[in-house]
Amino acid sequence: MARIDLIDLGHAYRPNPATPGDYALQPMTKTWDDGGAYALLGPSGCGKTTLLNIISGLVKPSHGRVLFDGKDVTTLPTEARNIAQVFQFPVIYDTMTVYDNLAFPLRNRGWKEREARVRVEQVAAMLELSGDLKHRASGLSVDAKQKISLGRGLVRPDVAAVLFDEPLTVIDPHLKWLLRRKLKEIHHELKLSLIYVTHDQVEALTFADQVVVMTQGEVVQTGSAQALFEEPAHTFVGYFIGNPGMNLLPCTVRDGAAWIGGHALALSGAAKAALAGAAGNVTLGVRPEFVECVADAGTGADTVPATVLLVRNMGTHFLAEFRLGEQRVAAKLRTIDAAAGSTVHLRFPQQRTLYYVNDHRVA
Amino acid sequence: MKTYNNRAWFLILPVLLCVAFSAILPLMTVVNYSVQDILSPTQSVFVGTEWFKTVMRDADLHGALGRQLVFSLAVLIVQIPLGILIALCMPAGGWRASLALVLIALPLLIPWNVVGTIWQIFGRGDIGLMGYTLNSLGMNYNYNGNSFDAWMTVLVMDIWHWTPLVALLCYAGLRAIPDAYYQAARIDGASRFAVFRFIQLPKMRNVLMIAVLLRFMDSFMIYTEPFVLTGGGPGNATTFLSQYLTQKAVGQFDLGPAAAFSLIYFLIILLFCFVLYTWMQRVGTGDAT
Numbered sequence: 213m214a215r216i217d218l219i220d221l222g223h224a225y226r227p228n229p230a231t232p233g234d235y236a237l238q239p240m241t242k243t244w245d246d247g248g249a250y251a252l253l254g255p256s257g258c259g260k261t262t263l264l265n266i267i268s269g270l271v272k273p274s275h276g277r278v279l280f281d282g283k284d285v286t287t288l289p290t291e292a293r294n295i296a297q298v299f300q301f302p303v304i305y306d307t308m309t310v311y312d313n314l315a316f317p318l319r320n321r322g323w324k325e326r327e328a329r330v331r332v333e334q335v336a337a338m339l340e341l342s343g344d345l346k347h348r349a350s351g352l353s354v355d356a357k358q359k360i361s362l363g364r365g366l367v368r369p370d371v372a373a374v375l376f377d378e379p380l381t382v383i384d385p386h387l388k389w390l391l392r393r394k395l396k397e398i399h400h401e402l403k404l405s406l407i408y409v410t411h412d413q414v415e416a417l418t419f420a421d422q423v424v425v426m427t428q429g430e431v432v433q434t435g436s437a438q439a440l441f442e443e444p445a446h447t448f449v450g451y452f453i454g455n456p457g458m459n460l461l462p463c464t465v466r467d468g469a470a471w472i473g474g475h476a477l478a479l480s481g482a483a484k485a486a487l488a489g490a491a492g493n494v495t496l497g498v499r500p501e502f503v504e505c506v507a508d509a510g511t512g513a514d515t516v517p518a519t520v521l522l523v524r525n526m527g528t529h530f531l532a533e534f535r536l537g538e539q540r541v542a543a544k545l546r547t548i549d550a551a552a553g554s555t556v557h558l559r560f561p562q563q564r565t566l567y568y569v570n571d572h573r574v575a
Numbered sequence: 576m577k578t579y580n581n582r583a584w585f586l587i588l589p590v591l592l593c594v595a596f597s598a599i600l601p602l603m604t605v606v607n608y609s610v611q612d613i614l615s616p617t618q619s620v621f622v623g624t625e626w627f628k629t630v631m632r633d634a635d636l637h638g639a640l641g642r643q644l645v646f647s648l649a650v651l652i653v654q655i656p657l658g659i660l661i662a663l664c665m666p667a668g669g670w671r672a673s674l675a676l677v678l679i680a681l682p683l684l685i686p687w688n689v690v691g692t693i694w695q696i697f698g699r700g701d702i703g704l705m706g707y708t709l710n711s712l713g714m715n716y717n718y719n720g721n722s723f724d725a726w727m728t729v730l731v732m733d734i735w736h737w738t739p740l741v742a743l744l745c746y747a748g749l750r751a752i753p754d755a756y757y758q759a760a761r762i763d764g765a766s767r768f769a770v771f772r773f774i775q776l777p778k779m780r781n782v783l784m785i786a787v788l789l790r791f792m793d794s795f796m797i798y799t800e801p802f803v804l805t806g807g808g809p810g811n812a813t814t815f816l817s818q819y820l821t822q823k824a825v826g827q828f829d830l831g832p833a834a835a836f837s838l839i840y841f842l843i844i845l846l847f848c849f850v851l852y853t854w855m856q857r858v859g860t861g862d863a864t
Contacts, residue, residue, distance in 0.1 A: 270758050290761040303759040305773045320764035
C-alpha cells in the first residue's frame, strides 16, 4: 500500500499539445491517500481509463510524474510497479483452474506455494469462489469469471493500490449490488487502496469515501457524496450528480441581485462579494431538492414567479417542472396543489443557491 | 396435430444433385472398379474383395505408407512450431505488418508444379544455388542419387512452401487476442513465456487445430512436388501414397487394385482426421480426464 501522487500529470496522444483540446488528460496534480477508497466518476470518454492506465503504467504519460510513496515510478513498466488492475471484461487464463488463476500473480512474484495457498483460499472465501477452486476457469459463467478477475486483483496484499476499471459492467444487477458491498467489506478487511472507475453515480457514491469527478479530461471536484451533492464545485458536477441534476440557470448580476428572466433574486453578502468583480458567464445553481413552491411571494427577495408545466407523482414525492422566463426549473416537492398552467412562486433558499462563473463555483 | 409437408424435401434437391455429381457418383465408380477385374472395356468379372486383399499384402504399398507417415509427421513437427515462431516474430501493425504478410504469403501463391521445378533447379549441383553451394562446402549433395538428400530436399521444399500457411493462421489467431489479456498479464507480472503458454497458445487453439488438420491432410496427399523434383526416386525413396496410386492406376492401368487402394486411402485419411480432431478438441477444453 502506498500514497500515490500525480504531479503535473497530463497526457496527449499526439505530440506537442497546444490547446486544452489536445489533451486526453488535462495537466493535474493530485494525491490519492494510502488506504483510501476512491471512485473516479465521469461520462464515457472523459479520460478515466487513461488516468487509470497511467497509474498502473499501461500508458506512459506525455507530461508529469507519478510517485508511489514519494518514489518516482513514471518510467517503470507495469510489472515493476506493484499495482493491481481489474478490467471491464473478465480476463481469465482459460487453461488454468480457478485456483491457479488466483495464484498466478503470486507465483509470478516468487511466492512459496504454501503461503500462496493460504492467501488464495482467503481471497476465494471472500469472493465466495471456494467451491470452484478446483474447476477449470473457462467453463464458468461470466459472473464467476469476473469474480476471478477481481480475485486476481485482490490477491496480492502488498500492492500500492488496486485499480478497478468499471469491473461490474458485465455483472447482472443483483449480483452487482452484492459484489459492490463485498468490495467495500474487503476494503475494510484488507486495508487496500482502491480506485474504482465508473460512469454510474450510484455505484460511485455507494462505494467510495471520496469521489473524483472528471469531465473532458479534467478533474472538476473531489469530495464525499455529501459535498458533491450539496456543494458542487463545477456545473458539470451539479448536472451529473443527482436525478434530476441541478437546475442551472444563466443569470446576470446587477444592483446586488441576480436577474433571471426579468426577476431579481437577492444575493447573500458572501455571494455579493464573490460576484462583485466576476467577469464571464454567471450561472445560478440550485438542486431540485431545495427548490420550494410557495403560494405567497413574501418579501420577494428569494422568490421568483414561475408557471407550472408538468407535475408527476413519483410515489414518495412530486416531480414538478416550471417555466421561469425562458428557462425550465425542476423541483422535488413533498406536496403541490397548483395545476399545470397556473402561476406560482418558487423560493430558492439563499444558503442552498450557488453561483458559478464560467462553470466554476464562486459562492 | 402437426402437419408434415414432405414437399420441403425438394428444397435440398439442388444440393443433393451437386453432391451426387461431384462426390457420390465418382466414388461409386471407384467402388464399382474395386470389386471387378476389368479385362477390356466390354469385359469384366466380379472378383469381390480380391483386390483389397491383394493391395493389403503389397510390400510396395507398405513401404509407401510407412514413408508417408514419417513424412507427414516430420512436416507437422517442423512446420507447426516454426509457423508459431514466425507469427510471434511478425510485427503487430503498420506497414511493416503488411510487408511481412506479403513476403510470407509469397510461397503460397506459387503453383505446386512450379514449386517442384524451382527446387529441382535450386538443388542442382551444376547450376543450382543450393546444390552448388552445398557441394562447394564439401558435402556430396545429390538429390537424384542419394535417398537421404532426396528426402531432405522434399521435406525442406514442403516446409518452405507451407509453413507460411501455418504462420498466417497463427498470426490471425494472435491478432484476435484482446489487448486486455496482455495488460492483465503485465499486471500479474507474467513472464514472456507465461504469456505465450497461458494466453497466446490457448487462444490459438482453434487456428492451430485447423493448421494441423490442413497440413496433415495436404502432406498426406502430397503428389506434384516430389513427382516433379525426384519422380519418386531414387529408387522409390520418395514415392508417397499418391504417387504409388498413380503408378498403379495410370502407369500400369490396374484399375481394380488402384480403386481398391483409393478407398483404403480415403478411409485412412478420414480416420486420421477424426482421431486428430477429437484429440485436439479434448486437449483444448481440458476434458481429457
